[in-house]
């Protein structure tokens with residue numbers, strides 16, 4: 542490879558990796574805006590969850606066809622990236638197909654496997670595009686996905702198709718040039734590959750210099766496409782490719798139906814009834830529940846960045862399915878958007894300055910929060926172990942306990958519980974009257 546190409550490649554690589562690292566730092570800072578909570582439970586169970594739910598994609602296989610297609614894209618994405626290692630090393634060292642002489646007979650076997658995967662990825666992406674845009678699967682075409690989120694999914698699918706096509710064309714040009722004994726291509730022989738050999742008949746009429754130009758063009762476009770894809774990921778729902786793993790690991794291990802107690806409330810009640818227990822100078826908690834992202838836990842913020850926007854949660858949500866305003870997918874998307882908004886302020890001003898906006902009200906309305914039945918269907922359905930319910934509960938707690946913002950019927954029930962220790966408006970002294978004369 543010409544030395545100028547080598548220098549250019551190294552510059553492109555450094556810029557791409559540098560930009561990616563900068564965005565990752567920003568996202569990590571945004572997640573750390575949340576409250577740091579101790580990790581509870583057995584680590585071995587966490588690793589097991591990571592293995593089955595993130596690596597093994599267990600929940601996706603509940604819908605076998607979609608599960609298998611998604612698995613092809615996922616495995617293809619991971620394994621074909623091994624081939625990127627050769628491209629990157631070739632780019633830096635100025636070599637061409639560095640691994641061919643090193644791996645000998647194993648090399649064509651690997652490339653053949655990559656080509657088969659490339660075709661499977663290609664076919665899966667085309668089917669997913671058809672599902673989204675032609676068959677218009679309902680959960681992928683609801684109003685909470687309007688605009689950018691819908692484009693985002695299409696952009697990624699089309700990019701994958703382009704990358705796989707470039708990979709196959711590159712191989713076809715390369716092997717044709719080897720067969721013709723052209724230039725440095727003649728110094729190694731990989732033999733024909735299973736899939737790209739079928740493209741050769743389309744390219745066979747081209748002259749060798751044009752084929753070389755096409756091979757170089759595909760090589761550059763492929764690696765620039767991969768680096769662009771890398772930098773696009775953190776802005777896209779496809780960031781779940783990376784964050785799905787830590788998110789599954791950190792997911793709570795408690796039974797999903799077990800509602801988490803609020804120690805701050807328990808403590809306040811305890812101090813009211815037994816003031817002597819309150820330590821000197823004890824101050825009440827700054828807030829009950831969550832009004833903004835700062836009140837949520839780091840794991841809840843990580844969940845928002847890990848959401849794939851697949852909509853399985855909303856499709857299973859009884860509130861959403863009966864026409865209420867609530868969409869658990871939107872809860873996660875709103876949380877992420879608010880984090881990005883806060884992150885942009887920190888980036889511009891060096892630290893967060895109150896912008897008069899909060900996750901509660903400016904993004905998520907009381908109407909949405911009140912529609913939740915706490916049934917846990919969204920948690921059960923989520924393929925990457927996200928709990929929209931945990932965020933809904935925290936916001937609803939702030940709504941009720943901080944703002945006393947609840948429908949009149951709820952307020953009547955709250956005051957009955959406070960005064961009568963039961964939801965009904967009967968005095969506790971009368972509780973046993975039903976048994977009179979029995």
Ligand code: SF4
Nearest residue numbers: 858913914916917919
């Ligand atoms: S817990 Fe709430 S948001 Fe989740 S599915 Fe049930 S009603 Fe919908």
Ligand code: SF4
Nearest residue numbers: 848849851852854923
């Ligand atoms: S929360 Fe889970 S189920 Fe809902 S859209 Fe996100 S990834 Fe899909």
